[in-house]
Amino acid sequence: MNFVRLNEILNEHYGNLHWWPAETPEEVVIGAILTQNTSWRNVEKAIENLKKIGIRNLSQIVNGDQEKIREAIKPSGFYNQKTARLISVSRAIQSAGGIDSLRKMDDASLSHFLSSLKGVGKETEESIMIYALGRKKFVVDKYTMRIFSRTGIIQSETILPTELKNEIENRMSLEELNNFHGALVNLGKDFCKTKPVCVQCPVRNECNYAKDFTLP
């Protein structure tokens, strides 16, 4: 199994996803922070609550009432940390000239800027880069590592070789990268859970783990 074949199977099963459910690039930034180790269902509630108090972009977070924000995002969990992260990240982006200024940065500068922010780790950074700013990035999350490891694309569930990540980003178009990550998340939610549901998984016939799992 390799990533090209996995992508083919996912495309057949899920089609084109037009991924990251957000209305605006700034909402992607907000969602990327809120979804840290949190189910998207709970993030949706938090975003809805924010909208109810009139907050749907970064300047509204910077100028908003901190206590109201804290209450609004409670459903997404870790709300004390996330309130602080939302505000400091939003403030930093505004100080840098807003999201339109980020758009003008080259990939290296943008990556350097984002990764310097507290509360923005590798996955959050990459999510913002591709889904808010259209950069060719392969977002690596827990599902990616689990699926790559179980299918046999990588050996260790904690190490994704830099060479492989570069190859994926070089070989796939922006649209393909966008869709690939979305499909991986969906596969992770639907089948490749902590407790996997291999019997109906679209990858089962070519997955090392499913073979082991279903053998008598």
Added chain:
DNA sequence: CTCCAGGGGGCCA
């Protein structure tokens, strides 16, 4: 009741 979710930071060896 237990387990887990589209992580990240701090700390320590």
Added chain:
DNA sequence: TGGCCCCATGGA
């Protein structure tokens, strides 16, 4: 660097 703990709500 790599492992461990903490953060917290809500669904299965």
